[in-house]
Amino acid sequence: MKKYPKEGNRQFIETGYIWPISKSVTPDEMNTSFGPRINNNKWNFHEGCDLPAPLGTPVYAMHSGEIVSAGDGDNNFSSRHVVIQSVDPTNSKSIFLVYLHLSYIDDKNIKKGVKVEIGQYIGNVGSDGATYPHLHFEFREGTISHGSSIHPLIFYHITILPIFMVK
Numbered sequence: 390m391k392k393y394p395k396e397g398n399r400q401f402i403e404t405g406y407i408w409p410i411s412k413s414v415t416p417d418e419m420n421t422s423f424g425p426r427i428n429n430n431k432w433n434f435h436e437g438c439d440l441p442a443p444l445g446t447p448v449y450a451m452h453s454g455e456i457v458s459a460g461d462g463d464n465n466f467s468s469r470h471v472v473i474q475s476v477d478p479t480n481s482k483s484i485f486l487v488y489l490h491l492s493y494i495d496d497k498n499i500k501k502g503v504k505v506e507i508g509q510y511i512g513n514v515g516s517d518g519a520t521y522p523h524l525h526f527e528f529r530e531g532t533i534s535h536g537s538s539i540h541p542l543i544f545y546h547i548t549i550l551p552i553f554m555v556k
């Protein structure tokens with residue numbers, strides 16, 4: 390993990406992930422981030438980031454890894470989804486990259502047990518199980534189970550960490 394020189398009270402780190410729509414190493418447009426939010430007039434905890442995009446926009450692997458789940462909504466995932474298992478470069482734990490609401494999965498190449506490369510096309514933005522077309526993505530650490538999500542922006546090139554958080 391590369392650390393860049395401190396700039397004032399900020400520091401930039403590089404962890405080797407790309408943004409799932411633009412392939413940029415920096416975060417791009419998003420409308421709901423990780424954390425508490427009001428949904429249907431109630432507070433809940435949003436476990437990922439939502440990226441609004443036109444129906445059919447291509448979606449890419451944020452990191453190299455292995456497909457551990459891909460397909461329609463099931464008991465574990467509420468919508469058409471892909472999950473890639475990779476390794477967190479900051480602590481070598483398993484990290485599960487979850488993509489939800491897809492309209493289409495590249496089912497020739499994206500199926501359980503198959504390896505994918507960073508930047509590989511995996512499917513398209515949709516509104517399956519959602520009220521508008523967007524990509525919801527999550528980083529689940531240690532286990533694929535719901536409730537293990539951590540903040541996705543930790544994993545991006547220009548993630549801004551106040552100095553007091555940097556050891």
Ligand SMILES: [Zn+2]
Nearest residue numbers: 437438439525
């Ligand atoms: Zn979401």
